[in-house]
Amino acid sequence: MRELAEALGVEAPSLYNHIGSKSELLQSICFKIANAFLVYLDTAEKTATNSVTILEKVIRFHIRMMLNEFDEVYVANHEWKHLKEPYLSNFLIQRRGYEKRLVVLIETGIRAGALKKNNPYVAVLTILAAVRGLEFWQQHKKNISSQVLEDDMVEHLLHGIIK
């Protein structure tokens, strides 16, 4: 909070004329990000019927969020653990719901014969973990364009790396 105050050019106690608490700041960031992902999934599911198409759209959205809204996504990915009740439970329920919808999406793709019969939970974990790993990218950025990064990662997660 003292760092934040310094960045804003005020003393730390002055922050509390604008915000209620540090916790409150954390809550608004976490739920803002969680909501962005939920809303995107809604629209993706409305504008496409093919589960592979929806899956690809979702992966691309995750990648773009990591690249364009890095700071907030980072907080939502790491600091949610310090959310206070009832926000913590709420956040976890939302996140589990989101993951479950992705699992169902993959199950649908499997039943349609479009996706391999891998365990759908493992598939969702692999995908979410990979896109989230873009946070390490930020640290030692190679000079690779966002477009190559996005396209190659999507290709890898959908079709693999073996020729």
Add this chain to the structure above:
Amino acid sequence: MRELAEALGVEAPSLYNHIGSKSELLQSICFKIANAFLVYLDTAEKTATNSVTILEKVIRFHIRMMLNEFDEVYVANHEWKHLKEPYLSNFLIQRRGYEKRLVVLIETGIRAGALKKNNPYVAVLTILAAVRGLEFWQQHKKNISSQVLEDDMVEHLLHGIIK
């Protein structure tokens, strides 16, 4: 440190008869894990010549380390940021060296015609990020066997999810 002391059944100051500092504990965990990965890559490269075979072995090792040595790998993955100099620089050099060797491995596979011509840095990032993401698994463990988890994730990262 106070939690650690409690777990050991002593008072916090007593810890310092056994260790030098909290930092020292962090160092030994981080370098122990970094070394395990380096040693494994060495042996994998000696016992196989095919780059796809080596890559698969390495991915499997990462997954097993995440499942079997979770606590220490977690610390090495997250807390290395708090390493003090010169350990911090040292650790980063080791890690970059390791990642670079994986990049070279993939480049070799591409030149051999075994792997797709994706950007090799993106491929390494995708793989490392995905296996590392197993830390979320620990949190909300589904009842899936380690073997299915390992096999399906390897399949996904090598051959993709699309049929």
Add this chain to the structure above:
DNA sequence: CCTACCGATCGGTAGG
């Protein structure tokens, strides 16, 4: 918006 200050917590030391 500020100054002054609080209670809790943390890694660690002194001294026995």
Add this chain to the structure above:
DNA sequence: CCTACCGATCGGTAGG
């Protein structure tokens, strides 16, 4: 191994 305690840091409040 312990008791006693330190200086730094943190989120936050009182009072103006």
